[in-house]
Amino acid sequence: LLDPHHPHPWQHSAQLHHGHPMPHQPAPFAAVLTFYAVLVTMVMAQTGLFWWKKNHKRSYELVTLFGLWVFPAITCVVLKFWRFLLVWIVFTGITGHLLSLCLAKPMDRTTPRKVYTWFLLLYKVSVGIGSTGYFLLLAFYFLEIFGLHHLVHDVISKVITPTAAVLWIWYGLYFGILGRDCAEVCADQMSKRIGTGRRLAVSVNNCGICGQELRDFTHLGEQAGATEGYEKTVQLACKHLFHSGCIRGWTIVGKKDSC
Template identity: 40%
Template sequence: MAAVVEVEVGGGAAGERELEEVSGTQPETEGRGSEHARMHAKHRGHEAMHAEMVLILIATLVVAQLLLVQWKQRHPRSYNMVTLFQMWVVPLYFTVKLHWWRFLVIWILFSAVTAFVTFRATRKPLVQTTPRLVYKWFLLIYKISYATGIVGYMAVMFTLFGLNLLFKIKPEDAMDFGISLLFYGLYYGVLERDFAEMCADYMASTIGFYSESGMPTKHLSDSVCAVCGQQIFVDVSEEGIIENTYRLSCNHVFHEFCIRGWCIVGKKQTCPYCKEKVDLKRMFSNPWERPHVMYGQLLDWLRYLVAWQPVIIGVVQGINYILGLE
């Protein structure tokens, strides 16, 4: 009998504890319910607000695209300078803000060498070795950025297909590695093309074989390169040890590095001397080199994405703030 009493007393104590726990959780449940209700009341009607924000974003993108196209057609020089400045500064802002020190170190090294090369390209009188130095530097950066972008793209694709598991690499680490390489390749590929175009125009005008009116200001010898102004020692039909000699459809001959830099890196599609249109597919017979032209077109599209997209997003956020949209 005593044992039964003890069991009953123990059961009563446990029941009291359960009642206390249930009664203690009721205020917490009520608090969460009221907080959930307040959140719903705060965000009530935001569906229409979000629709307005989407419409503002689409309208801003369309208007900005039209304005940029008109600006580029009417004032290409100022458009290119502003775009180059934004390409230079916008990533630097995010780098300092997010503490990407590795990118900052590479950016400083690239900026220092490019500043020296650009300084040499803008001096008068122009040293004869400067054009080759400029084109070789930008061709080197072009090839490095191209290869880096390809490796980054392959790393991303291998991660998506799960091939990183064969090397016991975590998916997040492999994806970060691929995206980082892809960003480095595309960013510096866009940046060096803009600097190369600026240097190409300035040096060609300084040398004198090219002018804005299209009339050459110097007579070009058959054995002189129209880009760098130096002698050509390798015949077109011969295989050069360091570089070959190219002949365009207009029968003018150039050093390999010079004409590659003029046509591909500097985005020039005309002969430096007579300004005749150049057929790149006929000029570069090696099929492995043809994708370089398509890669250059991809960089032109990414220039808009990197330089102007953050500005457009900032304008959209400013409009939403003025209109009180959240």
């Protein structure tokens, strides 16, 4: 196959490089220098982020919230993950509308209840979906360990797969974290409106957060049967009165633990 009078191309290439050095290989010093350059850059970036968060916490939180909110959607458009994008659009529409209500001047008295109802529902749904996906993933793992996955594979694979379980965890974590951060922004805006636009209601007739009339007066000694069907009233040590749903949303969803 090889003609001695016509050398093979690789032989010709070897003849051309005969007596010449091979292509230059990276020196160990350059590799070490690159490693330390990357390491120093990472440390400086982390230090800068820590300084930013410590000295300008509000801008840091808003910028990270914007990135968490927008960049996954852009990625899904590029990768054509339309299902996630549809859920993201619904979440963005509802949350954006509620945020606009929080920024309104004057703020409507029903806004706090709407905001906390939505974010509390989102919190419960996110926890439920994430927990379900987590336990399903554990179930697949243990079935694989004990060699029982073949017994239920035909049944389970028609309903749920490990990939779907991971997606459930992702949906729960993403919208849970994003909803928590958005709820905090809404709560801050509402606290500004409540604190500067009007004082907390101190009468026995109005909720200190939403300002709507209280109809449960069991804390004043009224019989429980007379207020049946109305939302329970909660009175704090500061003597302010609240609807049970309003004060729970204020403390749980809005992460506000002060009056």
